[in-house]
Amino acid sequence: MSDNLESFRAEIAEWIAANLPADLKGIPHDEDAICWGGRNWVFKSDAQRDWLERCHGRGLTCPRWPTEYGGGGLSRAQEKVLRDEMVKAGAPSPLESFGIWMLGPALLHFGTDEQKATHLPDITAGKIRWCQGYSEPGAGSDLANVQTRAEDKGDHWLVNGQKIWTSYADKADKIFALVRTDRDAPKHLGISFMLIDMNTPGVTTKPIQLISGASPFCETFFDDVVVPKEGAIVGTQNRGWDVAKYLLTHEREMIGGGGGGLTAGSSLAEMIGTRDALVSEDPIFRAEAMQLEVDAMAFGLTMERYKDMAESGQGVGDASAMLKYYGTELNKRRHEIIMSARGLDALDWDDGAAAPWLRTKANSIEGGTSEVMLDIISKRVLELPSK
Amino acid sequence: MEKLVDTEDEAMLRDAARGFLDNFSPVSAFRKNRDEGRAFDPALWSEMGQMGWAGVLVGEGDGGSDMGHRAAGILCEEMGRTLTASPFISSAVIAATTLRAAGSDHLSSIATGETLYALAVDEGSKFAPSRTAMEARADGNAFRLTGAKAFVAEGSTANRLLVLARTSGSAGDEQGLTLFDIDASRAGIKQDSVETIDYRDFINLSFDNVEATGDDVVGDVDNGLAALAPGLRAGQAALAAELGGLSAGIAAITLGYLKERKQFGRHIGSFQVLQHRAAHLFAEIEVTTSAIAAAGRALDEGSENAALLSSLAKARATQTAKLAVMEGVQMHGGIGMTDEYDAGFFMKRARVGAEWLGDYGHHAAIVAAHRGL
Structure with a gap:
């Protein structure tokens, strides 16, 4: 590793030590501890607010984004060092959001200077919370079949339709949505990627209760929603599918991932906690757990290798579908083993194992099902014939 | 890294x-x-x-x-x-x-x-160096080796042998083993040929009062496992790499067949059930490739994780190769079962590679122990 990276490591470690509020050190990485930001965000503690502000001041909420938008301007290698040091220091992520994961990368790639200047600083500062409006009741795996319409009314678009599985739509300030702007074009060529304020009259949301008991997803309805044209569409009108495809790749890497490297994530033994002797002696448990750890460790290295490939300028492209497929299937296996190892204890909601177990079942559905990932690999990577 | x-x-x-x-x-x-x-x-x-x-x-x-x-x-x-x-x-x-x-x-x-060189370690049907029973009896300043070694790779062509034998303790003890570097033609060594399924050079060796001197000892007496450890790790990583390449090789042949073979008036590679299996195999090969690369890096860097990563690579590569050759033969159908076609060669070498230098269970247990299981 170069001297530059090593001095950066020292510098960032020192900064974290000086700025991480003591109350946040070693805080568990569960859903409740996440800082999402947004207009209506209520900080869980002063420490959470301080940490966000300090990290934002240093450009660390979006480490690789340009500094002019509140990013850190770091290289991939530096970002990795930053993440390593954050983990080492027991520091939580200062801010998470769909703005960081998805809209930001889309704007950086497809947005106009005005769009970037309008939206990116609010994302890096945690001022605006975005949600993603892709799926519809009739457009799941067949996403290009979206029917939500945006009619051209001169100075504005008039949007009507319904989205589903909109994560945290009820808490979000704005939505980036795929809407049909040309009903006569072939289905992939009539879609635009549109930015809509959730406060606009006619936008309503309704949470969907899931099998895990949580309601992270909503139905989102658009009834005669007026969207001023200025800056509403990201990329070219009717070519929103290109933006969506670009972002799906990002999403896949994110869902499949959860970090890389040899010791990424908690070990299965840690996640199970105290276990009955009968479990430890169970040969089936042992075999499944051992296989899981072998595959999980190799997958962690694969995340790292794919990052290295991207960094070296070798395209990863459609092969990222493999990360999404493998990572999510692995996660489902992991939680099946945990549930089995915890036995009757895990059947009590209060035990805390059941909700994550159920949640993982969505991993291989959201962002493209495992079956769609296998289709992508077979058609685009392996180039298998269609007839 | x-x-x-x-x-x-x-x-x-x-x-x-x-x-x-x-x-x-x-x-x-x-x-x-x-x-x-x-x-x-x-x-x-x-x-x-x-x-x-x-x-x-x-x-x-x-x-x-x-x-x-x-x-x-x-x-x-x-x-x-x-x-x-x-x-x-x-x-x-x-x-x-x-x-x-x-x-x-x-x-x-x-x-x-x-x-x-050939490595003469195994004595039973499974790789377990600490269970070495071959006796190396002290005889003045020298040793006398007596016992049998099974499935010695390159055993018939090698002119020198690395032999693990017991100078103290009993089979199962980690200590008390000594590694010897001796000429393969030394008096008392008898070769017993084995026709292995992969047509490679494996042989059984018997040792009858074979002389080895102090100069032939590699590392320290009674500490042979430590002397052998670097070589074993490197060998396991290399064999994992061979199995990774083997998997990619048979997968490429199979993909070619899926794109060319027609049944029911269409390419069999257009059937989704085969596409998904091919895509799954691709994923397994990709994941294994990472473990192989990491093992090589760790060995080069003298990392404390080198043993762990060599075991990880060998475990993964063993399973991936098994999947690749099974899918390879199945997707080829009848032709895959013929000697005239190459798929069987891959299958047989994969089976040998699965056992040599430690099977899946051996290496998975090492990985699992590292993860506190």
């Missing part, structure tokens, strides 16, 4: 190796060796020596090319693709690494490829 993608030098080495092997050692060359009853082609091995492959892990001072473990892994991946048979892993990897760690003076003849 150094990046898990090939460096420029490594990419050049891979290209050169692939070009060479496609020309001089395609799978048809393996078939020819098989048909002519030889485990490998000495002329090819001699070429490999000249290209610096035999000395890949030998220092430049001893005439080696000293390219390192990741480079050895790349060569193994490429050799695995075409089922190239050679004493590379036994001699250029296991023996070279073991003897280099011990400061032996036999390294230069390994680097030229003139001296061929």
Whole structure:
């Protein structure tokens, strides 16, 4: 590793030590501890607010984004060092959001200077919370079949339709949505990627209760929603599918991932906690757990290798579908083993194992099902014939 | 850790190796060796020596090319693709690494490829060095080796042997083993040929009061496992790389078949059930490839994780190769079952590779122990 990276490591470690509020050190990485930001965000503690502000001041909420938008301007290698040091220091992520994961990368790639200047600083500062409006009741795996319409009314678009599985739509300030702007074009060529304020009259949301008991997803309805044209569409009108495809790749890497490297994530033994002797002696448990750890460790290295490939300028492209497929299937296996190892204890909601177990079942559905990932690999990577 | 993608030098080495092997050692060359009853082609091995492959892990001072473990892994991946048979892993990897760690003076003849080493460890049906029972009885300043070794790779062609034998304690003890480096022609060594399923050179050896001197000891007396450890790790990583390459090789052949074979008036590769299985296999191969690269890096960097990652790579590669050859034969249908077609060669070598130097369970247990299971 170069001297530059090593001095950066020292510098960032020192900064974290000086700025991480003591109350946040070693805080568990569960859903409740996440800082999402947004207009209506209520900080869980002063420490959470301080940490966000300090990290934002240093450009660390979006480490690789340009500094002019509140990013850190770091290289991939530096970002990795930053993440390593954050983990080492027991520091939580200062801010998470769909703005960081998805809209930001889309704007950086497809947005106009005005769009970037309008939206990116609010994302890096945690001022605006975005949600993603892709799926519809009739457009799941067949996403290009979206029917939500945006009619051209001169100075504005008039949007009507319904989205589903909109994560945290009820808490979000704005939505980036795929809407049909040309009903006569072939289905992939009539879609635009549109930015809509959730406060606009006619936008309503309704949470969907899931099998895990949580309601992270909503139905989102658009009834005669007026969207001023200025800056509403990201990329070219009717070519929103290109933006969506670009972002799906990002999403896949994110869902499949959860970090890389040899010791990424908690070990299965840690996640199970105290276990009955009968479990430890169970040969089936042992075999499944051992296989899981072998595959999980190799997958962690694969995340790292794919990052290295991207960094070296070798395209990863459609092969990222493999990360999404493998990572999510692995996660489902992991939680099946945990549930089995915890036995009757895990059947009590209060035990805390059941909700994550159920949640993982969505991993291989959201962002493209495992079956769609296998289709992508077979058609685009392996180039298998269609007839 | 150094990046898990090939460096420029490594990419050049891979290209050169692939070009060479496609020309001089395609799978048809393996078939020819098989048909002519030889485990490998000495002329090819001699070429490999000249290209610096035999000395890949030998220092430049001893005439080696000293390219390192990741480079050895790349060569193994490429050799695995075409089922190239050679004493590379036994001699250029296991023996070279073991003897280099011990400061032996036999390294230069390994680097030229003139001296061929075989590793004589296994005695039972499973890899378990600590269960070595072969006796090395102290006899004045020397030792007398008596016992049997099973399934010694390159055992009939090697002119030197690394032999693990017991100088104290009893079978199962980690301590009390000593590693010897002796001439294969020493009096009292008897060869008993084995016709292995992969048509490679494996042999059973019996030792009857074979003399070994103090000079023949590698490392310290009673501490043979420690002396052998670097070589075993390197060998496991290299074999994992060979199995990774083998998996990619049979997968490529199978993909070609899916794109060409027609049934029901369409290419069988257009059937989603086969597409998804091919895509799953791709995913498994990708994940295994990462473990193989990481093992090579860790060995080169002298990382404390080198043993763990070698075991991880061997565990993954064993399972992936099994899947690849099974899918390979199944997707080919009847033709895959014929001797005339190459798929069976891949299947048989994968089975041998699965057992040699520790099976899936052996290596998975090492990984799991590291993760507190």
